[in-house]
Amino acid sequence: MNSSLQANCSRCFGLCCVALPYAKSADFAFNKESGTPCRNLQDDFRCGIHHQLREKGFKGCTVYECFGAGQKVSQNTFSGRDWEANPELAKEMFDVFPIMQQLQEMLYYLTEAMNRNETKPIIQELNVAIKEVENLTQRTASEIKQMNVSEIRKRINELLLRASHLVREEFIHKKNPLKGKTRDLIGAKLRNADLRGANFRGALLIATDLKNADLRKADLIGADLRDADLSGADLRGCIFLTQAQVNSAKGNADTRLPVLLTRPSHWLKVKAKLKKPSVN
Structure with missing residues (x-):
């Protein structure tokens, strides 16, 4: 790109x-009005907590x-x-x-x-x-x-x-496991689903379980993937997926992404937290 x-x-x-502007929420630690500098903005116009945004309550900035x-x-x-x-x-x-x-x-x-x-x-x-x-x-x-x-x-x-x-x-006429419902899928259970070529334009996929789902060549333009679980999912060849959408989701080392997108660091951090300590 x-x-x-x-x-x-x-x-x-x-x-x-x-x-x-932004409002205090799960994505932002405090309120900020339009035109007002964020209190984390430094004199050089760089973020003072750039590498700690999620830990400091600014997940919204990372997406x-x-x-x-x-x-x-x-x-x-x-x-x-x-x-x-x-x-x-x-x-x-x-x-x-x-x-x-x-x-x-x-x-x-x-x-x-x-x-x-x-x-x-x-x-x-x-x-x-x-x-x-x-x-x-x-x-x-x-x-x-x-x-x-x-x-x-x-x-x-x-x-x-x-x-x-x-x-x-090539997939438009295949059997649709969603039965035509591709917009409001908040929290839906789609683990292992064959979603190749699905149209998720503007879909609400918040906290959707997409573990090991096949999303190859799916259209994801504007889809809300916040906290969607993409662990093991295959997104190779999907169209209109952005890095910000990937950053907003959950995933792991087995998630297959399009070539131009990178695996978010917080995916790897989750894996590190889950790793059991060694026993002497």
């Missing part, structure tokens, strides 16, 4: 730590993905001028950031779709769409703020749906 579609915090002015919007807004849109040294730019910068995040997310999915062998029939359309959205990300801050992102997403989603169909085509 293009590195410009991955967060590079060293080139960002901590925008997700300032622009976005957020800007898709490179942070560095693009910081370095391109505002030419390296930060909100702290230039407070007159702060509000506009914070307004632009979530819009840029959506544009970058669209680019992420389009790029993934274009790199799939199954989508060759629509490769030219995907390429055109990528250039279109990339051009939108290069607009001025005032122009970006005026964009109708919902309309852009609608058009791009139509193309992503076609890409999804092409990827899943």
Whole structure:
């Protein structure tokens, strides 16, 4: 995947730590309003507890993905001028950031779709769409703020749906173990299920038991995988799965992930905790 579609915090002015609000919950240790710097943000715009986020009560931060919007807004849109040294730019910068995040997310999915062998029939359309959205990300801050992102997403989603169909085509007509229910699956027991080519677009898979499930070539765009158990599951070849979604789930060393995604460190920590101490 293009590195410009991955967060590079060293080139960002901590925008997700300032622009976005959050409420005290299981995901965040305290309340924070939009435009207010998180108390963990340091003077160099880096997180002071980055390697202890889960332990400190900030699991929500570990499952957020800007898709490179942070560095693009910081370095391109505002030419390296930060909100702290230039407070007159702060509000506009914070307004632009979530819009840029959506544009970058669209680019992420389009790029993934274009790199799939199954989508060759629509490769030219995907390429055109990528250039279109990339051009939108290069607009001025005032122009970006005026964009109708919902309309852009609608058009791009139509193309992503076609890409999804092409990827899943060989499995679309197979027997569906879910009996058509693929949206609200909170806490569902799907251990060992054959879910190849399933359509989980926007599905609620919170705390779903997917141990040893076969999810190859499933569409997981926007699926909520918080605390879903992917231990031993096979996600190779699935489409539109992001690192943030993987980070929000549970898994183990036997979970098979797409090539471009990495095994979260907290999966390995869980394994270490479960390991019995040696007996002398």
